Amino acid sequence: MTVAINDDLWSAIGDPTRRRMLDLLLADGDGTATTLSEQLPVTRQAVAKHLGVLDRVGLVHVTPAGREMRYRVDDAQLARAVAQLSTVGATWDARLRRIKRIAEAIQCSQEQ
Amino acid sequence: MTVAINDDLWSAIGDPTRRRMLDLLLADGDGTATTLSEQLPVTRQAVAKHLGVLDRVGLVHVTPAGREMRYRVDDAQLARAVAQLSTVGATWDARLRRIKRIAEAIQCSQEQ
DNA sequence: AACAACAGGCAACCAATGGTTGCGTCCCTG
DNA sequence: CAGGGACGCAACCATTGGTTGCCTGTTGTT
Numbered sequence: 001m002t003v004a005i006n007d008d009l010w011s012a013i014g015d016p017t018r019r020r021m022l023d024l025l026l027a028d029g030d031g032t033a034t035t036l037s038e039q040l041p042v043t044r045q046a047v048a049k050h051l052g053v054l055d056r057v058g059l060v061h062v063t064p065a066g067r068e069m070r071y072r073v074d075d076a077q078l079a080r081a082v083a084q085l086s087t088v089g090a091t092w093d094a095r096l097r098r099i100k101r102i103a104e105a106i107q108c109s110q111e112q
Numbered sequence: 113m114t115v116a117i118n119d120d121l122w123s124a125i126g127d128p129t130r131r132r133m134l135d136l137l138l139a140d141g142d143g144t145a146t147t148l149s150e151q152l153p154v155t156r157q158a159v160a161k162h163l164g165v166l167d168r169v170g171l172v173h174v175t176p177a178g179r180e181m182r183y184r185v186d187d188a189q190l191a192r193a194v195a196q197l198s199t200v201g202a203t204w205d206a207r208l209r210r211i212k213r214i215a216e217a218i219q220c221s222q223e224q
Numbered sequence: 225a226a227c228a229a230c231a232g233g234c235a236a237c238c239a240a241t242g243g244t245t246g247c248g249t250c251c252c253t254g
Numbered sequence: 255c256a257g258g259g260a261c262g263c264a265a266c267c268a269t270t271g272g273t274t275g276c277c278t279g280t281t282g283t284t
Contacts, residue, residue, distance in 0.1 A: 007128045014126030015271080016119045019200065026207040034231060046272050048232075053270095067231050067280040075208055082201045082208075088131065089197040095138040096187050096194075127242080146260060158243050160262080165241095179251040179260050 009081050012057045017042060018050050022073060025060065030072035121193050124169045129154060130162045134185060137172065142184035 013019055017040065024039055025031050033051060037044040051071055054060045058077045063070050125131055129152065136151055137143050145163060149156040163183055166172045170189045175182050 010128065010131075011126065014123065016122065017271080022204070026204065026211075032231075042271085043273065044232085045234095045274085049271075069232070075211065078204055079208055082204050085197050085201040089194040089201070092134070092138065092190055092194050096191055099138075099187065129242080144260075154242085155244065156260085157245085157262090161242075181261070 006084065008057050009059075009077075009084060012053055012059055013081050013085075015050070017046070018054060021047065021050055021054070022059065022078065025071060025073045026078075030070050032068050032070055036071075118196065120169050121171075121189075121196060124165055124171055125193050125197075127162070129158070130166060133159065133162055133166070134171065134190065137183060137185045138190075142182050144180050144182055148183075 013022070020040060021036055024036055028035075033044050033048040036051075037047040040047060051060060051062070055062060055071075058074055059081065060071045061074055063072075125134070132152060133148055136148055140147075145156050145160040148163075149159040152159060163172060163174070167174060167183075170186055171193065172183045173186055175184075
């Protein structure tokens with residue numbers, strides 16, 4: 001059974017710049033392409049593109065405010081992403097544990 | 113404080129094809145570029161490239177066996193990757209909880 | 225009211241990368 | 255020893271993360 005992950009959501013949080021943007025948005029509450037780019041090593045345009053993909057997968061919402069476009073994180077969607085992260089982690093972890101248990105069993109049977 | 117992630121490791125498991133390759137390798141114990149490509153919707157060459165990046169970040173090891181190159185997962189490194197996944201997940205989760213708590217506190221004070 | 229300054233959006237361009245096809249090479253095996 | 259299977263290499267294409275340059279529009283200050 002494949003882990004049935006929403007690949008779009010994954011690849012959205014797969015990019016390091018986008019992860020840091022989410023971090024900043026969570027820390028500050030909200031932000032614009034300009035304010036985010038000031039705290040990141042990339043240009044405003046790069047940030048704007050990333051905000052576009054985050055918006056398309058629903059991880060952020062935008063509200064126009066005069067000449068600004070304020071973005072803020074969608075808590076529910078980020079929680080969903082976190083859940084998927086833990087799912088994959090747990091799956092791999094379970095497989096690793098099982099392998100380890102088998103390895104120990106083999107070793108025990110050899111010691112007998 | 114930035115979450116101090118090894119971006120190489122993260123982007124290695126960020127690709128959906130590579131995640132499925134790890135799944136397959138864990139399920140089968142080991143595999144070659146050919147056997148993996150038979151279970152994936154991509155060509156052997158694409159798989160070979162992915163195995164290259166997985167090998168470079170230490171998530172798999174390769175042992176030549178005649179005309180075959182058998183790959184298998186490095187348990188320790190995958191465990192490390194899983195740990196990083198949970199770290200980021202936990203960080204975001206904590207931020208979400210804090211935000212939720214603050215929101216609840218505000219609502220309570222308004223209800224008074 | 226007018227104008228400077230600031231925030232965004234577009235478009236063109238570049239580099240890296242996930243993916244393909246085609247071909248050469250080498251090792252196994254009948 | 256000859257054929258076929260498994261690998262590696264090279265060229266090529268599309269997507270994408272990133273840049274610079276320019277234009278539009280809001281703001282707010284004089």
